[in-house]
Amino acid sequence: MKIMRVDGLTSFHEEIEGVVTEASHAPSIHDTQPWHWLVADRRLELFADPSRLLGAVDPDGRQLLISCGAALYYARIALRLRGFVPDVVVLPGGPGYGGLDRDLAGKEPLATIRINEARPPDAWERSLGTAVHLGHAGHAGRGPIQPTPDPTGVLAALQDAAATEDAWLATLDDTGTDDHLATNAPSARPGQVDGQDSIVVLGTAADRPIDRMAAGQALARVLLSATALSVAACPIGHAEDIDAIRVVLREILHSTGTVQMVIRLGLPAAGGVPAEPAPRRPLSEVLTISD
Numbered sequence: 001m002k003i004m005r006v007d008g009l010t011s012f013h014e015e016i017e018g019v020v021t022e023a024s025h026a027p028s029i030h031d032t033q034p035w036h037w038l039v040a041d042r043r044l045e046l047f048a049d050p051s052r053l054l055g056a057v058d059p060d061g062r063q064l065l066i067s068c069g070a071a072l073y074y075a076r077i078a079l080r081l082r083g084f085v086p087d088v089v090v091l092p093g094g095p096g097y098g099g100l101d102r103d104l105a106g107k108e109p110l111a112t113i114r115i116n117e118a119r120p121p122d123a124w125e126r127s128l129g130t131a132v133h134l135g136h137a138g139h140a141g142r143g144p145i146q147p148t149p150d151p152t153g154v155l156a157a158l159q160d161a162a163a164t165e166d167a168w169l170a171t172l173d174d175t176g177t178d179d180h181l182a183t184n185a186p187s188a189r190p191g192q193v194d195g196q197d198s199i200v201v202l203g204t205a206a207d208r209p210i211d212r213m214a215a216g217q218a219l220a221r222v223l224l225s226a227t228a229l230s231v232a233a234c235p236i237g238h239a240e241d242i243d244a245i246r247v248v249l250r251e252i253l254h255s256t257g258t259v260q261m262v263i264r265l266g267l268p269a270a271g272g273v274p275a276e277p278a279p280r281r282p283l284s285e286v287l288t289i290s291d
């Protein structure tokens with residue numbers, strides 16, 4: 001990592017180091033943290049790190065891109081916490097660019113964030129920022145949870161969080177009229193199965209790289225929102241390692257979209273102790289400062 005010691009820029013770089021450290025708290029497939037950040041001038045760029053691809057379970061990098069999208073959302077919140085207004089362009093090279101086909105040198109970023117404006121964060125952004133700082137959104141749900149149909153009534157808020165990032169969040173008995181559902185779909189699950197409603201499904205309209213990046217940002221927004229609302233949540237990527245399972249889930253939901261992630265939701269069980277966060281890669285491995 002190269003740090004140029006120039007007044008003004010130095011303190012900006014220090015802020016960015018804090019942002020990238022917090023972005024690294026994002027969940028990633030098998031904790032691979034498959035991202036790399038480049039900072040130049042007042043611009044932060046996110047790249048995929050193809051060397052972190054898990055070819056056996058994620059051959060086309062779908063979950064790698066979801067992980068990078070999650071890191072992008074964490075970076076957006078970390079920037080807002082510091083009063084920066086991130087101006088984000090996702091996949092500036094086009095919606096179909098997956099980020100995996102070239103060496104890091106000279107390749108297209110997954111996202112470019114320009115940081116020119118300033119505005120103090122609002123109360124909700126500060127709550128999400130606290131969840132980022134806690135560094136445990138997404139793993140609290142791996143501990144013991146109490147299955148509840150709609151934990152503390154937050155489902156609508158989490159659905160809004162997903163929709164704001166161009167994704168949808170559905171329960172397994174969702175028969176609503178959301179865009180992703182086929183019209184006149186019959187009830188997917190007439191009978192209640194105890195505990196099943198603590199599983200929600202995150203999806204997107206299609207499955208291009210841009211949709212996968214949206215799924216990652218939506219996943220992060222849902223996990224951080226859940227944490228801010230005292231609900232435990234955990235992504236279950238294993239459930240979709242096999243494409244056939246995603247197809248079955250899509251059929252259960254009568255969805256016209258693409259299933260991207262299953263998420264477990266619930267109230268933390270009384271007396272349950274959440275697992276410690278996994279260690280993150282050192283900053284020197286995930287950030288290059290170039291000026």
Ligand SMILES: Cc1cc2nc3c(=O)[nH]c(=O)nc-3n(C[C@H](O)[C@H](O)[C@H](O)COP(=O)(O)O)c2cc1C
Pocket residue numbers: 025026027028029030031063064066067070135136137138139140142234235236237238239276277278279
């Ligand atoms: C695409 C994706 C798939 C994931 N799949 C699983 C999973 O199947 N099971 C699980 O417990 N966590 C899953 N996670 C969460 C990661 O395992 C977790 O973020 C990572 O191991 C770091 O752990 P920590 O956030 O608790 O520190 C997934 C996260 C992402 C972004």
